[in-house]
């Protein structure tokens with residue numbers, strides 16, 4: 438304690454700015470991504486076709502997808518996590534002596550941040566193509582539901598996902614409330630109470646979406662999902678082969694076209 | 705004889721009745737003879753008296769100057785002054801929680817833990833001796849944010865601006881801060897900084913080195929709240945920008961992690977989270993203003 442050395446690093450000199458960017462990054466883009474991601478996943482509750490068409494929409498970005506992923510998801514998340522770990526290291530949790538609700542939330546905010554960090558890395562390795570060299574990368578964007586369902590259905594995996602998703606959701610919902618204090622969005626007791634309702638609402642909604650998606654994947658019939666996906670892909674290829682949607686559809690395609698709408702009928 | 709026996713029996717029967725005369729209060733004190741020395745536990749027995757507080761317990765311990773085992777010991781040292789929770793000098797850890805010794809009532813403490821009362825010095829400040837700590841960093845933080853109304857000068861400025869009753873009501877709770885340091889002791893973001901005198905170092909050199917070390921650390925909830933108080937005072941406002949510079953400097957408001965322990969333990973029940981949020985808003989506006997004003 439006596440060897441306290443005043444450090445004059447870049448990080449130290451720009452502490453305020455970096456902490457504010459950290460706080461902002463938790464909401465935009467990382468938090469915003471979490472919301473979109475969990476709601477997209479929850480679309481599997483509408484059937485394999487519904488989820489597949491959402492995934493197709495995202496993948497229609499084509500070669501832009503990779504730079505967008507890095508610029509708006511991976512790098513901001515790495516920044517947030519790096520600063521987050523610095524903050525965690527600088528704190529001295531004391532729920533044992535001061536077991537107040539605010540303090541428990543403070544401690545959980547740090548615990549769930551670290552769980553989310555481990556989970557997200559494992560999750561990327563498990564499903565994202567970046568994990569392919571490590572035996573992961575199990576998600577196939579052309580067979581979104583069937584590949585995800587196959588990967589997620591083992592009970593142990595489902596449980597780990599439930600823990601990871603709920604940690605991220607708590608972290609985001611509670612972080613939303615503290616973010617309002619950090620930036621001074623809610624300053625009166627009444628406003629703070631309303632902010633609590635907002636945070637709880639966001640947390641419950643996202644938690645339901647996350648667990649719903651997981652439940653949807655678990656109850657998916659992989660064979661049927663695969664059939665639907667294959668049919669959707671055939672239609673896409675056929676349309677591409679015809680030189681775009683502007684041309685008159687060839688015979689036979691007309692029958693299949695309705696399946697491009699979100700919910701194709703099951704065979 | 706039989707009377708005292710009967711009364712002891714009554715209080716024992718329902719278990720939670722306050723102890724009667726003749727009962728012994730067991731006290732465990734974490735002692736330290738001087739800065740940078742090892743600390744050690746010492747047990748003391750004090751005869752119970754009605755309406756005791758921790759200060760009167762410490763007075764009995766000092767008067768006896770004997771540990772529980774009968775050894776003669778130096779009286780336990782502690783700080784106090786007003787004895788009515790306004791001076792802020794008697795902060796210590798009573799049963800593990802930061803609070804004012806003068807308003808920590810023995811009857812209440814025995815309800816919390818009938819076995820004993822545990823006394824420790826604050827853990828975030830350098831121990832001077834036993835329960836006496838150096839709270840200098842609390843005051844240094846007030847200097848950092850210039851927690852005062854700047855009216856010094858050589859001529860009369862005339863009367864200050866009027867303050868509306870609404871403003872007074874807003875400011876009054878914040879003005880009751882007594883620099884006790886409870887909010888800092890309980891804050892998980894506020895960590896101890898202790899600077900020891902080097903051999904051959906003058907008192908002035910030590911003081912300067914200590915201030916520099918303190919200035920790197922988190923200012924703390926009390927200073928944030930005082931900055932809010934004086935930035936909303938019509939005369940104090942005149943140096944609002946300097947206070948915002950201090951609040952957004954390293955160790956400023958950004959170090960707060962929103963644990964809200966400060967507001968939970970503040971003996972004056974100052975709405976510290978509210979102050980932190982208001983300072984956060986002011987810092988947001990200030991940072992944006994600075995971005996475009998340069």
Ligand code: HEM
Pocket residue numbers: 459460461462463464467468471514517518519521522524525546547550551553554555557605608609611612613615616617619620960961962
């Ligand atoms: C990946 C590992 C992560 C770590 C280690 C981490 C760590 C932290 C920590 C320690 C805080 C508290 C900061 C403070 O109040 O002083 C925090 C706040 C926050 N985090 Fe994270 N986090 C992570 C991921 C995420 C994710 C995935 C999201 C979004 C879904 C997120 C959103 C937020 C938000 C909104 C805040 C509130 C910021 C504020 O209080 O101003 N974090 N994070």
Ligand code: SF4
Pocket residue numbers: 792880881882883884885886887888925926929969970971972973974976
């Ligand atoms: S804000 Fe409260 S706890 Fe902190 S120093 Fe002032 S009176 Fe003590």
Ligand code: SF4
Pocket residue numbers: 887890891892893894924925959960961962963964965966967976980
């Ligand atoms: S709200 Fe901020 S200042 Fe108060 S105890 Fe928590 S971290 Fe410390």
Ligand code: FES
Pocket residue numbers: 783784785786787788789790791792793794795804805806807
């Ligand atoms: S002696 Fe003044 S606050 Fe306790």
